[in-house]
Amino acid sequence: MDLPVCLIKNTADGRMQVNAEAINILSQITEPVVVVAIVGLYRTGKSYLMNKLAGSQKGFDLGATVQAQTKGIWMRCLPHPTMKGHTLVLLDTEGLGDVEKGDKKNDMWIFCLATLLSSALVYNSKAVIDEDAIEKIHYVGEMAELIKVKSEDNDDDEAEFDRHFPIFIWAVRDVTLKLEFNGKPITEDEYLENALMLQKAENGQKGSAKVERRNKCRECIRMYFKERKCFMFDLPTADKNVLQNMDEVSDDQLSPVFMVQTRKFCDYVYKNAGVKYMDDVHQVNGKSLAHLATMYTHAISSSNAACMEDVVTNISVAENTVAVREATQHYENKMKERVTLPTETLDQILKLSEECQKEALKIFMKRSFKDNDRQFQKQFLEIIEKKKNELFQKNDTESQTHCEKLIKTISKDLQNCLDQGSYVTSGGYQKFKEEMQRIEEKYKNEPRKGTKAEEVLQKFKKSKEMDGITIMKSDKALSDQQKKIEEEKANQEKRELQRKMEENQRSEENKKMEHQRRIFEENFKEMAEKIQMETRVMQKQLQDSLKHKTTERDLYLSQGCKEQAMMYQEQINDVSKKQKKLDFPSLLSGAVDVLGTVTTYILPPAFRLAFNFVSGAVKIFKK
Template sequence: MPAVFSMPQPVCLIENDGGKLVVNKKAEKLLSEISEPVIVVAIAGKYRTGKSYLMNKLAGCNSGFPLGSSIQSKTKGIWMWCVPHPRKPGHVLVLLDTEGLGDVEKGDSKNDTWIFSLTVLLSSALVFNSMGTIDQQAIEQLHFVTELTKMIKLKSSDTRDEMEEYKAFLPSFTWCVRDFTLELMRDGKEISEDEYLMMSLELKQGENVQNCNLPRECIRNFFHSHKCFVFDCPTSKKNLQRLEEVKESELEEEFVEQAAKFYQYIIRNAGVKRLTGGIIVSGKMLGNLTSLYVDTIQSGAIPNMDNAVLALAEIENTAALQEALTRYECEMDKNVWKFPTLNELEFVKMHLKCVRKAKEVFDKQSFSDEDQKYLQKLKNEIKKKRKEYIKINEDLSRAECNKLLQDLSKTMQDGLMQGRYSRPGGHMLFLMDKLVFLERYHRMPGKGVKSLEVLENFIRENKNIEAAILKAEERAAHAEIQLAESHERTMQAQRQRQSVEQQNRNLQLSIDQQSVRHKQHINSLTEMMEQNKRRMIQEDQARIAQRLQAQESRLSATHQQSLNDLQRTVDDLKRQNNQRQSGGGGGGCILC
């Protein structure tokens, strides 16, 4: 709760219901909201002595705690009013107004003793209010002080320096004497209010003074400081009945000055409420202390400071642990929008920053955790929470990476569906697309701490696809090789066939050429033979002509014989010529 917290009016802190003390839940809740240190000023005294007026002044108001104008006590139990401390920022002034001691309507003096004991236990500054003078009767009204050692135990076992420990724990003591009419004089010399108090607390000498001195000893020994204020009557009796309505200008000037001195002293000197060991009490701790003390009293036991501190430590440390853990969760929740983190180092930095803030909350609210039991519990709880946030971070990272992989791998998936990688060279094309896919994946931000793990899982899950593509390509390559070999064999056979055909064509061409040459040769021979034939014929005709000429010259001798011989010769020549023509022989008959 901020230091500006202020209650508009007092509330009952401890109800006195027919002698049964009960903590008011509303007041306890109000205290639980105050995390600042508290300065607790409580007032006690006989009823109808103007206690509430002084407390209202400390609150800076004319009204608040009921003043009353009758002989009946207006305050029952212990009432509380929390206001910002006017001089100490970050501190809350808690004013406790107790019901009047010695109220004849209650009839149970032990109830007064418990009210007074609780007032002492809860306050850091105790104001005792009385009327008239500090005399034996007034001191006897403080017989409750003599009961403190019976009603309050500081430790589980008695110690030699018990009084000193009471001084360290119990509040300061201020005695306010109302309607004081005497002069502050002793042996003819003027004395101060404080000297008047200490004079009144001097031990009596003589016999049978033990009971008389006991409350004096207790007041001197229990409280670590003593202060006294005396007040004149504030106003007329008539105005006293409406004191809440009376303006300051209507009050006696001396009373106003005395009230201002009281206010300044209390505001300046009242200290922060502390427990044994110097533990500073916050509003929340004060509420828990109140419940512990009241529960102890109602159970019939005596409040024990050691036990109270231990119980309060358990309550406060448990609450501090829970609030620190809640702070850690709140701080981590503020950073969840940054999930998934870039890497584990970024998460660790975020975690440590939140741990520091949680530790600050724990350190501020915890106390008496010497063995660091609750701090260790906090570390263990934070460790559990850290695992939860790690899981959130990792799950978000996995989800982001899987979504990214699905988006980026769509091109490859489409390629698979369309059979893009089923063709020759498909595996190399797949590897190229895969390389582009990996480069794009690594460049994309916001993948988180599971980027590599998700990618490895994705590659492992799709490894069979790549293997199938490679195997299919190997089969296709093998089939292509076989096809190439078959084609090569076919081409080789074709080449062989073409070679044979070419050879046949060449052979045929050669044959044709030989045939042509043969024909040409035959023609040439034939022409030659014809030429020879014609030449021979010509030669034969020439010889015949020569012979005819010769014969003509010889015909005259033996004309008949020659004619016969010639006829035979002609016949022979014809026969020969016929033979040549039919057999190709040379020469011919000159007559043909």
């Protein structure tokens, strides 16, 4: 995108809605997205930083007057400068505190949406981080009113924000102060952390409502954002004309110090702003970001709390439905490409089906998420089984039709002789057997008969048994003793024919069952690998949260804030409990039970005895 487009706009009735054009653009992006949003007071230079992250001079409208330019939330998408195969999505937001709006509710919506949609949130302010600056970011302390983690009532919702919220970067512009604290030099990050320490009321009295409000904002920033960073920027130039035309001037017209600070800021964002996650484990691409923007905007502007769990669940249903459709379509398309009906043997079509089904399974597993009850995996397996059985049936039908037509053509002379009674003569039985032998040899030498070749031949031979017995009994060239011998041979052939037909049938069933065993073992393997990967990611999220909460607890203890330290200790205990519950073997065992039920439901009764799903899954897990 050379130019930004409005993603979320204000409506005439005071609400907000997504822009269809922007949603369409996002829906075309299949790569994982890194989303960087910037918020802050209007006319503080937010758009300039966004343009620098985009690597361009122009793009987001800078404006040069006291009137705010950006309305709503604007979006620009481009290939990520340092992460190959990823898209960088930049969100420039409407300035907070615009006197022309007179609507503080709109500011709150903007702040919440920027937080919910981003993987890095930049808060832009001027000069210093003082009491006034803390007061102006009061939106942080009010977010719990508009954002929920879980759908059910949960008093600990805020405690889980740090696992879902973006990294927080405070950009302080036009700085003139020296970075010192108690006469000693400090870093930018130390400056931010010092500013976020709780303030005590004067004269040792209990804090006023104003102090409590400011402290609440500090507490929320510390609690919600586990990764915090501060950048301080000098004034770009002392030349007022240059300041008013920042999108027109070259970098060498700006302060070298300011340009170094800007490059450091961009480098940090490129390196540390990670892929946006929908929940603990599932990466967001352009299409799912479009879903998130649509659902969050609707929920917030409808004066409802935006529930992250509900939104992700709704998206998962849509995505899992697509996963089932794409995976099953892949199976069907690839089978059509690779299989020419009828196949020469059952092994051929089973092998090709297995290859295509494994490919389809990988597609399903890659795209599906939060399919905890395996409902969509069940749908996938059911549809694949149906398509496979239909294809196998078609393969058998085409083979049978072809073979029946072939043997009818080859045995035409035999049938004519039978109809005319040509074999009811002395020596006729020998001629009949020789003709049957000739037909069998010629039939077997014909190529591409398919899976029903042997069955059609055996049925043909069986259909001529009575003809052979009649001819043999009327053959005067045979003595009674020879007839008894021939009759016994015929009965023996009949028994052998029946045995062979039953053996062929058992062999086919065994091959199909072995095929099913491999397929469902592959299902368990893929499922186990996915659960293991997701467990590792969730454990990492919980570990990071635990580290963050432990640091905050210790800091509050050092400041003598026992109440806050105790609150964090309770949160630490809750996270530790979640860690213990997040056990891969138990999660796998639960999934195995569900999938085992699914597979026994899908398979025909004769096949169900062939598998021990739980032991099979455990065996795979041990490997």
